Amino acid sequence: MDYLLLTDADIAHEPDSLRELVRAAEANGLDLVSQMARLRVVTYWERLIVPAFVYFFAQLYPFRWVNRPRGRTAAAAGGCVLLRREAAERAGVPEAIRQAVIDDVALARTVKRSGGRIWLGLADRVDSVRPYPRLGELWRMVSRSAYTQLHHNPLLLLVTVAGLAVVYLVPPAAVVAGVLTERPAPQAMGAAAWAVMAGTYIPMLRYYRQTLWLAPLLPLTALLYLLMTVDSAVRHHLGQGAAWKGRTYARPSAAP
Template identity: 85%
Template structure:
């Protein structure tokens, strides 16, 4: 869990940690207090908000509870929202605050480097961030006048005044993809946001098997498309056209003896692989994974379709035993 790394933060100012226990059954609170006694560090408060009321997702209900506890401290300037599986380097908080103050930012969010150890993690995890960056180009997110907004929920530094101005989290209480919704709310209220890849913030959550990675993606993939069938069709068609057609064209051209077809397919495949190389380098993975991007794209296509099927079966966007309705159905 992230608590030891938070207790060890080297920050030149007052810090307080609020651990919100969202209905865990593994003795989280007791373990957290024992860790605080062992490691020392900033004051720790462990509390539980209880079950969320109608119209609230569990995570945002927990976030609201933690923000309310922090707001009771009159000198609170920034709120660091982080997940239990995120490990921070000792200077993480200091650098986040420095970036926010230095550039006048209301949100500074870093995409934690996800764990990449098993074969399936190597095949799927870097592509997860690659596709996310295509859906939400970081340059557009960080541009003040652009409408594109996104954040990475594992590490979000939020200015308290900006949260109050944007009515976060009340204004986004039903959002399944809460990090993107938070960034949109802050940006729409006139705030400045920044999103980038992390060098000193890591996720320690393992996804060793395909089934666990599949559930991670399919849990919210259709929600990312706003539960819109036309967006689903466009996404599936786009993935097929960009990532599946080039290798198919290459193979067909070789079989049929059509040089123009296999040259076009091979060139498009090579260009696709080249755009994936920077992400593989960021994750310190072999570049031989780049030509396998069509295989990964096919898996993501199937995960997205499965997410839509689960939604219409009433099993979509499920987390900790809770299944959430589409946004339009929430009060």
């Protein structure tokens, strides 16, 4: 057995998906090949939040940086990971990631640090059938690991919140302020920034086969993600740890 396929019970694979994963690994000398499964997008809340989940993930872990052999950025999508057995043994998997909450990212980081080559991208033949029909379920999906991704660091939390506010909330606020005060300059600058922001979101909406009218709503989605991230930090500092699928992970004593 040369490879291990790590996947979730809610992931649907096309008949040739495994063959394509192995082919990619062999052709490019990769030790870990991961594809972000296309999540279900049916309800209103799924349309509003799910494409943005991948959009923000790709900003936190840019795929090009992840795929650079000598780059420090490492990430994977746990729904679909093909792992070379020799690379797993060399990296000490699974012992090396046994306590990790975000185990897919920890796996990619461990493999890359041990000298392995990794690749992360969007999937065409792998889909998640797990439904998240209500806001509460999507909220828990994001907040369970948001603060962990920030290494439980309050300074990184402040920078992230400030960054989300400046990039996604200030432009529409400037437009509204310009209209109310009849000042064309902030209105024009805010509208231009809003248009650029929406334009960067369009490729992800197309990937999810969603209407492009969702692009101007990105500030609203970003506000929800900002609140989810803050909620994740609050839960951590209350000692509640990360809860997911009926399990609660203890609050770590120090940032990893």
